[in-house]
Structures are given as C-alpha cells and as structure tokens.
Amino acid sequence: MNDNRLTDNKLNAFPMHRMSEETQHRLHQNIIKALEQPVAPPKRSHTNWSKARTGLIAVAALFILTILSINLFNTPSNTAVEEPSLPTEQPGDLVPGTAPEEQPEEAPFDSAALEQQANEILQALHDRDMEALANNVHSQKGIQFSPYLSVSDSTVSFQQSEIAGLLSDSETYLWGYGEANTEIRLTPAGYFEEHLQIERFFEADEVFVDTPNEELDPSNYLMSVYPEAKIIEFYHAGTAQYSNLDYRSLNLVFEQEDASDEWKLTAIINNLFTP
Amino acid sequence: MNSDQQTISDWFYLYSQDIYNFLVYYTGTRDVEDLVQDVFIKAGRGLGSFQNQSSPKTWLMSIARNIAIDHARKRQTKVSLTALPWQDATLTTPTSDSPEQQVLDSEHKLALYHLINQQKKKFRDVLLLRGIQGLSVSETATILGCKETAVRTNFHRAIKALRSEPNWRELYER
Numbered sequence: 001m002n003d004n005r006l007t008d009n010k011l012n013a014f015p016m017h018r019m020s021e022e023t024q025h026r027l028h029q030n031i032i033k034a035l036e037q038p039v040a041p042p043k044r045s046h047t048n049w050s051k052a053r054t055g056l057i058a059v060a061a062l063f064i065l066t067i068l069s070i071n072l073f074n075t076p077s078n079t080a081v082e083e084p085s086l087p088t089e090q091p092g093d094l095v096p097g098t099a100p101e102e103q104p105e106e107a108p109f110d111s112a113a114l115e116q117q118a119n120e121i122l123q124a125l126h127d128r129d130m131e132a133l134a135n136n137v138h139s140q141k142g143i144q145f146s147p148y149l150s151v152s153d154s155t156v157s158f159q160q161s162e163i164a165g166l167l168s169d170s171e172t173y174l175w176g177y178g179e180a181n182t183e184i185r186l187t188p189a190g191y192f193e194e195h196l197q198i199e200r201f202f203e204a205d206e207v208f209v210d211t212p213n214e215e216l217d218p219s220n221y222l223m224s225v226y227p228e229a230k231i232i233e234f235y236h237a238g239t240a241q242y243s244n245l246d247y248r249s250l251n252l253v254f255e256q257e258d259a260s261d262e263w264k265l266t267a268i269i270n271n272l273f274t275p
Numbered sequence: 276m277n278s279d280q281q282t283i284s285d286w287f288y289l290y291s292q293d294i295y296n297f298l299v300y301y302t303g304t305r306d307v308e309d310l311v312q313d314v315f316i317k318a319g320r321g322l323g324s325f326q327n328q329s330s331p332k333t334w335l336m337s338i339a340r341n342i343a344i345d346h347a348r349k350r351q352t353k354v355s356l357t358a359l360p361w362q363d364a365t366l367t368t369p370t371s372d373s374p375e376q377q378v379l380d381s382e383h384k385l386a387l388y389h390l391i392n393q394q395k396k397k398f399r400d401v402l403l404l405r406g407i408q409g410l411s412v413s414e415t416a417t418i419l420g421c422k423e424t425a426v427r428t429n430f431h432r433a434i435k436a437l438r439s440e441p442n443w444r445e446l447y448e449r
Contacts, residue, residue: 013407014384017299019308027312028287034312035280035319139420140344159341161321170290225426259421259429 029141054063067262088239109230111209114263118207118232118252119267126198134163138264139144147176147195150215151225158188167192194271201250208233218273230254230263238273248272283319284346285362288364294339299431301343303392312338333417343403360377369447390440398433405430 019027116154124132137143138209143152143157156173167189175184175191206213210230212220219235222231232252238244253267276284292386298307317338318325325334391402404415406424412430416423437443 008423010410011387014300014388016292019295019303019311023308024288024291024414027291027308027315028284031287031315031319032276032284034316035283036427140341142341142345147282157344157345159317159338161338165323179358257417257420258400259416259425 041179057100078172108264109130109210114230115232117208117254121252122198122201122234122250125192125196125268126202128167128192130166131166131217133265134160136265137163138266139257141255141264141266143265144253144269145191146174146267146269147178147191149221149269150176151269152269179180196250196268197248198250200236200248204234205237206235208235213249216247222251222253222269226253226255226267228255233271245273279322282322283315286318286335287315290294290335291308291331294335295402297369297403297408298343300341300388300407301374302347303388310339310342315343317342329417330414332435333410333414336410336414339422340400351396376420386442387437390437390443394436397405397429398436401426402437 050166083224121136123129126135137160139160142157143163144155144157154174156175162169169188172185172187173191175186175195178184184191184195209232212223213233213235216233216235223229230253232254234248234252235249236247238247249271251267251269251271252265253269254263255266256262257264289310295307295311296313297303298310304311305418314335318335321378325331391399391406394402400419401415404410404418407414410418412423412426415426415430419426
C-alpha cells in the first residue's frame with residue numbers, strides 16, 4: 001500500500017511544463033486566424049518528396065504484381081518474395097530473461113464475429129451510413145484510406161470524430177496517384193463513389209479473414225504495415241477476358257482499442273491493378 | 276469573433292497550458308507548439324461534435340492525444356516496416372539533441388520517464404494521464420474512451436509493472 005503511494009508520489013512529482021505568455025498569445029492569434037478562414041487549410045502537406053515516394057511505392061507494388069501475374073501459373077509457391085525484416089528488437093535491455101508482461105497479449109479474436117463486423121461495415125459504406133461507420137472506427141487511431149496497396153505519410157486519414165460529417169466535407173484531398181501518375185484529388189464523397197465500389201464486394205469471390213491473400217499480396221505488405229492488425233479482405237477475382245488483371249480487393253484493417261480490447265477499423269485499403 | 280471562436284478563445288486561455296504539458300510528456304519533446312495549435316483549430320472546427328457529457332478539458336485532451344498519435348504515426352510510417360512500436364521509437368531513441376533532456380532535468384525523473392515509455396501502450400497512457408497529469412479516473416476514462424474500471428485496473432497493473440522493473444528499487448526506493 002505504502003509502496004504504491006510512494007510510486008504515485010513519484011509520478012506526481014514530475015514538473016509542469018508551461019508555454020511563455022508570448023508563445024501563448026502567438027498561438028492564440030494563429031488559432032483565431034485559422035478559424036476565421038472559411039476554407040480549411042490542406043489536411044496534409046504533399047511535398048514533391050512524398051509524391052515521389054508514393055509513386056515509387058506504387059511502381060514497386062505494380063512491379064511485384066506484374067511479375068506475379070506472369071508467373072502465376074508456372075510457379076505457384078516459390079515466387080520471389082521479399083519479406084520485410086520483422087521488428088524483433090526489443091527496446092533496450094529492459095528485462096533480462098522472459099518477463100510475463102513482455103509477452104504480447106494475444107488479443108481475443110473471434111474470426112466469425114470480425115467477419116460479421118466487416119460485412120456490417122460494407123453495408124454501412126454502401127448505405128453511406130456514416131454514423132454506423134463512425135461507430136466502427138478506431139477512436140484513437142482514426143482511419144486511413146488508400147486507393148491501392150500502398151500506405152505512406154501522405155495516405156489520407158481521418159479521426160473518428162470526423163467520420164459522421166465526412167460526406168458533407170467539400171474539401172478535396174489528394175488520395176494518391178492514378179494512371180500516368182495523375183493525382184486522385186477528390187472530396188470524400190467523390191472518393192467513396194469512385195474508388196470504394198462497395199457493390200462489387202457484396203458478391204466477393206472469396207473473403208480472407210486474417211489470412212494473407214498470397215496471390216495479391218505475396219510479400220504480406222499489409223501485415224508489415226499493420227503488424228498488430230487483423231485484416232478482412234474481400235476479393236473479387238479477375239476474369240479471363242481481361243487476363244485476370246481486373247481483379248480487385250478491399251482490405252478492412254482492424255486494430256484493437258487500447259482499453260476496451262474491441263477490434264476497430266483503422267484503414268480501408270484497395271488492391272487493384274494500377275497501370 | 277463569432278461565438279464558436281469566442282468559446283475556443285476562452286478554452287485556449289483556460290486549458291492550453293494543460294494541453295501543452297500533456298503533449299510534452301506524450302511526445303517526449305517540448306517542440307509541441309504546432310500540435311497545441313492544431314488541437315484548438317481542430318476543436319474550433321469540430322465544436323459541433325462536442326457533447327457536454329465530457330468537460331472541455333477532457334475533450335481537448337482526447338483531441339490532443341489523437342493528434343499526437345497521428346503525428347507519431349506519420350513520422351513512424353517512414354520506417355514502419357522495421358520499427359519498434361511508435362511510442363518507443365518516438366521517445367526512447369536517443370537523438371543528437373536529446374529532447375528528453377530538455378524535458379526532464381533530473382536523472383531519476385528521466386529514468387522513470389523512460390521506464391514509463393517502455394511499458395505497453397495502455398499502461399503508458401494511464402501512467403501519463405492519471406499519474407503524471409494527475410487526472411481523475413473518470414477524466415482518464417473519458418479521454419481514453421474506456422470504462423473507469425479499465426482505468427483503475429490498468430493503472431494498478433501499470434504501477435505493479437513499474438515496480439517489478441529490475442532497477443526500480445535501486446533507483447527510487449532507496
């Protein structure tokens with residue numbers, strides 16, 4: 001008891017950091033000025049560097065997919081796969097030996113329930129029921145949207161509190177780059193309409209629940225980006241008419257809330273052939 | 276100044292120092308003025324979604340926490356494939372100018388702060404909010420979006436975890 005009190009006291013004894021009055025006034029002025037502007041400033045700064053990087057990632061993903069599609073029928077299992085190195089390092093020499101607290105707590109995970117939740121989200125997206133969507137979005141991490149299999153600094157994301165009003169947001173965002181490196185610059189409503197194409201996934205050819213789709217994501221890219229996530233992938237296979245290049249999948253990425261341990265949506269990532 | 280701006284202006288003078296202090300500890304650097312600014316701009320734009328179930332301060336703190344997470348995630352994605360969890364990399368990776376050194380002058384406090392940052396995220400959250408910021412169980416629960424019982428349990432476990440660190444007794448209880 002006393003020991004706990006001692007620990008409490010240690011924590012309470014941390015100094016309070018304060019801004020100077022001058023800084024405070026300056027920030028206040030900036031805030032009021034920003035709020036007086038009718039149009040919100042760009043959500044993200046898109047530097048040439050981030051554009052170039054996004055482009056490079058997209059090209060790299062495309063390259064892997066192209067190789068895969070060529071070799072698909074010849075080498076089913078042993079295609080070149082660059083496994084990203086796993087984050088095996090532990091922070092410092094914190095605990096010698098194996099400490100029980102350091103073991104990652106395996107999150108309670110009911111695959112059928114998560115698939116059901118994913119189906120409800122699909123319906124909410126289709127119905128543009130943003131309240132329902134907001135209820136499923138991670139309250140701390142918010143949600144990211146990517147029009148293809150790439151996640152970077154400039155991937156558009158929103159906080160949970162922004163979801164309910166998302167479709168009435170008239171601001172345009174740069175969601176990524178399309179054909180011939182043209183910008184995908186749309187409002188959220190425009191993005192939902194043109195890039196989610198939810199209807200196609202109600203009759204998915206396959207639903208992958210926390211299982212990598214080795215055809216479309218051979219290097220397990222998404223799990224390396226979201227190592228603690230469970231991913232539900234709705235997969236629409238390509239057709240022979242288009243040499244199978246008209247495949248498309250929608251990945252719903254779920255991560256656990258810190259306290260409630262509930263699985264909540266943190267990203268919606270498309271995967272499709274990008275010429 | 277319209278009424279929303281007036282509200283944000285009032286809240287700024289009431290709570291900006293608390294938000295600043297929280298962000299300093301949450302990010303491990305004193306370079307958080309831009310984040311403080313973002314918190315109040317975001318609050319001003321989203322004032323319609325503020326529900327009086329929580330106090331303005333806890334609402335602002337939850338926005339601040341989201342912004343800090345987002346900020347860390349944006350920086351972290353550059354090395355996301357091989358990185359440690361964001362909070363560890365953000366706070367425990369030594370940098371040339373050691374921002375933590377600017378945050379905490381005492382060696383013991385710095386060591387304790389590092390220990391806190393090495394805890395799992397849900398422990399770290401309650402240690403920072405409940406312990407260092409001195410918020411109530413109810414305020415912490417509101418900010419984290421969880422039940423009060425979860426805050427109590429996690430705080431208790433977090434203290435226990437700190438106390439089971441090998442160098443705890445040597446450093447803090449002598």
